[in-house]
Amino acid sequence: MPCTLFIADLHLSTGRPDITAAFLRFMEEEAVNAEALYVLGDLFEFSIGDDEPSELNRQVASAFRACSEQGTPVYFIHGNRDFMVGRRFAREAGMTLLPEHRVIDLYGKPALIMHGDTLCIDDAGYQRYRRITRWAWLQWLFLRLPLKFRLDIADGIRGKSAQSKQDKVMQVMDVNPAEVARQLRLNEVDLLIHGHTHRPAIHDLTIGDRPARRIVLGDWYTQGSVLAVTPQGMALQSRAFEEQS
Structure with missing residues (x-):
């Protein structure tokens, strides 16, 4: 059966080999059988x-x-953590970079896809x-800094981001x-798919007098x-990590 897959917020890093292993298994066992794979940002921790x-x-x-x-x-939309992923990596990965908001056709139904941070x-x-x-x-300036300086800056931003999240209310x-x-309304669709908030859910909405859905x-x-x-519907699914020996 035709199937299109969406993932986001993996936050891949060297410190979490279990996530990397789960991602690679997903790519080898599931993504290769899909009609398309959309990665909606924050693939990398930084x-x-x-x-x-x-x-x-x-x-x-x-x-x-x-x-x-x-x-x-494979299609990729930048997130707030991996917005420096560029054309060189895209070429090496054989993937297509998309703008931050894009309307796609999902088996005859238009859907707006994005990372989701612009909604907050x-x-x-x-x-x-x-x-x-x-x-x-x-x-442009950042990319011309020595690699070690960029790594130090990234570590500092991660630390500030973690503290900032602790200080803010969830709303x-x-x-x-x-x-x-x-x-x-702007994109004339009634289906929105995004990540970023780490709150997986399917929300049924009413926009004006029309039903809509946010996934x-x-x-x-x-x-x-x-x-x-799939052409028959959509399902938000989880994938268990394998036990690490």
Whole structure:
């Protein structure tokens, strides 16, 4: 049966080999049989540029490349952690970079896909940080810093991000309902798929007088999270991690 898969928020890092193993198994056993795979951001815990010479990056790129070469196209939308993934990595991985918001056709039904951080407009501090880090000239300068400096900067940002999350109420970090409705109306769709909030769920909504649906992908901290869409319907599924010996 035709099937399209969506994942997000894996936060792959060298410190979590269990997540990497689950991802690689998913790619080898499931993604290769799909009609398409969409990665909706935060694939990596942090990206400092395509020139990072890590074994993890090579493993991930190789897994995507093998998938695409076997006939499953791979599409990628940047998240708030991996927005420095660029064209070089995309070429090596055989994947297609998409803009931050994209409407796709899911078996005859239009769907808006995104990472989801742009929906969290109540978090003014984060939205300000997001705008600054997307400045092209700032990214250009960052990529010309020595690799060690970039790694140190990334470690510092991770620490500040963790502290910031502890200091904020959960409502501020979640999506703004009015912004969700605005994006659905703006893009003339009644289906939205995103990640970022780490709150997997299927939300049935009413936008004006029309029913709509918002599907939130889960993170991969304790188990895998996959949205599987077929012509008959869609299911938000979990994937257990294998026991590490």
